[in-house]
Amino acid sequence: MKYGFNNDKYLKIQSEHILERIAQFGNKLYLELGGKLFDDHHASRVLPGFQPDSKLRMLQQLSDRAEIVIVISALDIEKNKVRQDLGITYDVDVLRLRTEFMNRGFEVNSVVITHYNGQSSADAYRQRLERMGIKAYYHYTIEGYPNNVALIDSEEGFGKNDYVETTRPLVIVTAPGPGSGKMAVCLSQLYQEHKHGVEAGYAKFETFPVWNLPLKHPVNIAYEAATADLNDINMIDPFHLEAYGKIAINYNRDIEIFPVLNALFEGIYGENPYKSPTDMGVNMVGFCMDNEDACCDASRDEIIRRYYTALNRLADGASNDSEVNKIKLLMQQAKITTEYRKCTVAAKVRQELSEKPSSAIELADGTIISAETSSLLGPSAALILNATKHLAGIPHDVKLIPQEMIEPIQKTKVSYLHGNNPRLHTDEVLVALSMLSTHDENCRKALEKLPELKGCQVHSTVMLSEVDRKIFNKLGVGLTCDPVKKG
Numbered sequence: 001m002k003y004g005f006n007n008d009k010y011l012k013i014q015s016e017h018i019l020e021r022i023a024q025f026g027n028k029l030y031l032e033l034g035g036k037l038f039d040d041h042h043a044s045r046v047l048p049g050f051q052p053d054s055k056l057r058m059l060q061q062l063s064d065r066a067e068i069v070i071v072i073s074a075l076d077i078e079k080n081k082v083r084q085d086l087g088i089t090y091d092v093d094v095l096r097l098r099t100e101f102m103n104r105g106f107e108v109n110s111v112v113i114t115h116y117n118g119q120s121s122a123d124a125y126r127q128r129l130e131r132m133g134i135k136a137y138y139h140y141t142i143e144g145y146p147n148n149v150a151l152i153d154s155e156e157g158f159g160k161n162d163y164v165e166t167t168r169p170l171v172i173v174t175a176p177g178p179g180s181g182k183m184a185v186c187l188s189q190l191y192q193e194h195k196h197g198v199e200a201g202y203a204k205f206e207t208f209p210v211w212n213l214p215l216k217h218p219v220n221i222a223y224e225a226a227t228a229d230l231n232d233i234n235m236i237d238p239f240h241l242e243a244y245g246k247i248a249i250n251y252n253r254d255i256e257i258f259p260v261l262n263a264l265f266e267g268i269y270g271e272n273p274y275k276s277p278t279d280m281g282v283n284m285v286g287f288c289m290d291n292e293d294a295c296c297d298a299s300r301d302e303i304i305r306r307y308y309t310a311l312n313r314l315a316d317g318a319s320n321d322s323e324v325n326k327i328k329l330l331m332q333q334a335k336i337t338t339e340y341r342k343c344t345v346a347a348k349v350r351q352e353l354s355e356k357p358s359s360a361i362e363l364a365d366g367t368i369i370s371a372e373t374s375s376l377l378g379p380s381a382a383l384i385l386n387a388t389k390h391l392a393g394i395p396h397d398v399k400l401i402p403q404e405m406i407e408p409i410q411k412t413k414v415s416y417l418h419g420n421n422p423r424l425h426t427d428e429v430l431v432a433l434s435m436l437s438t439h440d441e442n443c444r445k446a447l448e449k450l451p452e453l454k455g456c457q458v459h460s461t462v463m464l465s466e467v468d469r470k471i472f473n474k475l476g477v478g479l480t481c482d483p484v485k486k487g
Contacts, residue, residue, distance in 0.1 A: 028169055207283060380468045430450075
């Protein structure tokens with residue numbers, strides 16, 4: 001695979017910049033963490049070479065001086081919002097994140113429920129957290145946010161929010177996903193800390209959009225596609241342009257909130273140390289791309305992947321046309337169509353020829369492997385077998401799993417478990433392959449090739465089951481599906 005990002009360089013210069021920012025605000029710094037801390041798969045997809053836990057490893061150096069506050073929106077609790085990459089709801093992910101952070105040496109005592117307006121689901125969640133010994137706080141919906149600065153910066157605005165009690169100099173504010181209200185929590189805490197006699201500072205650690213890349217750079221367009229459901233818009237930072245005469249890229253929510261931050265800092269310090277939203281950030285990603293072409297190619301793949309994800313959500317009734325239409329426009333800006341992905345074209349060609357649901361994968365060397373559904377295997381299970389056989393140098397006509405082994409599994413699925421689909425899923429094929437590998441050399445060789453699928457691109461002409469999607473996700477494969485449900 002082509003790597004475009006220098007992860008070691010990133011760890012070095014990113015940690016240096018955050019340490020400088022902490023030193024700038026001696027006693028207390030609220031560091032808003034945008035994106036994922038230890039499983040940033042979006043960044044690893046659009047910046048090949050970026051490790052999903054890079055930010056965590058860098059911040060672990062400060063764990064003895066830091067604590068983490070996790071933020072979740074009452075709106076997301078109410079609608080059971082799901083984190084798409086993991087298939088779990090945000091409220092469940094808060095608990096997962098807390099456990100993961102604590103296992104890595106961080107102190108995590110607090111959860112802030114934002115956008116609270118008396119939702120019973122939020123009340124129940126707070127009670128659940130408190131039964132687990134986790135401090136939970138409410139931050140309320142403020143009418144006119146973020147434009148009504150006078151109300152926000154008052155006792156009827158941030159002053160109504162619960163004061164989150166923290167004990168360490170560095171407070172990292174994170175969340176399961178975007179739109180949770182992390183920045184508002186930080187700003188509210190600045191207001192509350194000032195009331196308690198603490199002069200706290202604020203900084204933003206967010207990977208996207210990349211401020212020193214062009215507005216329409218594929219990496220930045222991919223970020224817009226990833227947040228299409230939030231209607232985030234990348235913009236030239238007007239405050240930065242006015243202050244320095246230089247173009248920097250930010251996004252609408254940070255630009256909209258900047259007057260609020262400016263008013264808060266002026267109220268606390270007499271002046272704002274930041275002249276623009278871009279100044280608030282410490283992101284150094286744009287300085288660490290060794291192969292920009294590789295990052296652009298990966299970002300184009302990601303834009304298309306997000307488009308198909310939106311189509312699938314629409315087919316499931318989980319979204320509306322606006323998300324799909326926005327990503328369509330972003331694809332036009334990136335000057336790509338779905339045919340940019342070779343595996344997408346190959347899967348559709350295979351289906352046209354076979355008249356059966358099909359799938360295809362583009363391997364690391366550019367080789368395209370395809371498969372179709374059969375009476376024994378679904379298209380994704382067949383594809384994994386075909387791909388691993390190719391990588392292991394096993395002739396295509398060799399049957400790794402004998403039919404007499406598949407048929408009893410199918411009987412169990414249909415007769416005993418009352419399933420409707422007798423065909424084997426990917427997990428069932430991998431279990432069978434594992435059992436056979438103890439005495440079959442070809443099965444062993446095929447299994448050993450599974451890690452080589454990481455980073456590859458796959459397309460299916462039908463929507464896959466949750467089981468199959470999770471297997472591809474665990475293998476690190478970029479999967480897209482046509483919004484067609486299996487018959």
